Amino acid sequence: MTPPMARCPSTSSFTESYFTKTYVPLSSLPTPPLSHSRNNSRQQSPEAFSPGQVLDPELFGPAIHLTNLIPTSTSLTSATVPLVHSILTLSNLPLETIALAVSILDSLNTKFALQWRQGCPLQVHTLPPPFNDGEGTLETQHIDEVHPEIIVLAALVLAVKFLDDRQQSTKEYAEDWGRGIWSCQQINFTQRCLLENLGYRLVPLWQEDIILEALEDMERAGQQHEPEIYDDDDEDWEFENYRHRVLDTFAGKAVLGLGNQLTPVETPLSENIKGTRDVSNETRIAFKGMQIQDRAPSPREPFPLFMEPSGRELGY
Structure with missing residues (x-):
């Protein structure tokens, strides 16, 4: 019986795992560790608000799609799907409202990232006692320390405000959906930045064909996703499965x-x-009707030897 979720081993993972297990340094000099193909040099946002948080599996596709719609030039910190998934689970919004947020992010132009980076208010923190000289030394937050998932949070807040008159305050959104990661000033500025980039026009985005297309994109994102987390057991399984597939290719049956x-x-x-x-x-x-005659063995002719022509033959 075929398992319900069968993994398809890839040649790239087989090559990487095989190379890792058989790699031998060329000399006895210190060798740096091998880098993984899935490593990312950019800083990443926290995976989720709390390790024990239960995420809604139906919102996994929307979380992937919303994360991909965050402009990459807004921050050097990479947005993560689990954090966006946590925001969607805490907000508990209908899919149509999330689809409007998708349409908002999908309609942004290239000017949004620069405007957001230049104007986003930064939080100011007081340094702890070992670094405090007693005069209230302050440390200003860097723009790349602001997690870019705030853009998804602001788009969801705008979608709720557009569809529902019974709104909550920004403080409630920051605490209930954002768990205090972002300040109220940052959330309000991001909302205003989104509206200015769209020309304050949300009505054209609330169209049936646009919302249906956004719903299909979110569903498609969840279906096409393949997990990228592997351990040693998975690599061993892929290596053995790949080896059996190669052997089956050459093994024939009479x-x-x-x-x-x-x-x-x-x-x-x-x-x-x-x-x-x-x-x-x-x-x-197969060759019925054709005359198939036996070949009589012909005597072999001697191989001709090369003889250098004489001067008489050349006309000298």
């Missing part, structure tokens, strides 16, 4: 062909290939 002869047949010996007397019945049936 079947009963024409003339009641097993195919493929054994390799003919040298004495059986001189003429056509030992041609199988299958071959004779």
Whole structure:
């Protein structure tokens, strides 16, 4: 019986795992550790608000799609799907409202990232006692320390405000949906930045065909997603499965062909290939009507030797 969720081993993962297990340094000098193909040099946002948080599996596709719609030039910090998934789970919004947020992010132009980076208010923190000189030394937050998932949060807030008049305050959104990661000033500025980029026009985005297309994109994102987390056991499984598939490609089975002869047949010996007397019945049936004559062995001619021409032959 085929398992419900069968993994498809890839050649790239097989090559990487095989190279890792068989790699030997070229010398005895210190060798840096091997880098993983899935490593990312950019800083990443926290995976989720709390390790024990239960995420809604139906919102996994929307979380992937919303994360992909965050402009990458807004921050050097990479947005993560689990954090967006946590925001969607805490907000508990209908899919149509999330689809409007998708349409908002999908309609942004290239000017949004620069405007957001230049104007986003940064939080100011007081340094702890070892670094505090007693005069209230402050540390200003860097723009790349602001997690870019705030853009998804602001788009969801705008969608709720557009569809529902019973709104909550920004403080409630920041605490209930954002768990205090972002300040109210940052959320309000991001909302205003989104509206200015769209020209304060949300009505054209609330169209049936646009919302249906956004719903299809979210569903498609969840279906096409493949997990990228592997451990040693998975790599061993992929290596063994790949090896068996390669062996199965070359391993053949003998079947009963024409003339009641097993195919493929054994390799003919040298004495059986001189003429056509030992041609199988299958071959004779295939070439029925043609005269197949035995070749008479012809004497071998000596190999011609090269002789340098003399001067008389050249006309000298």
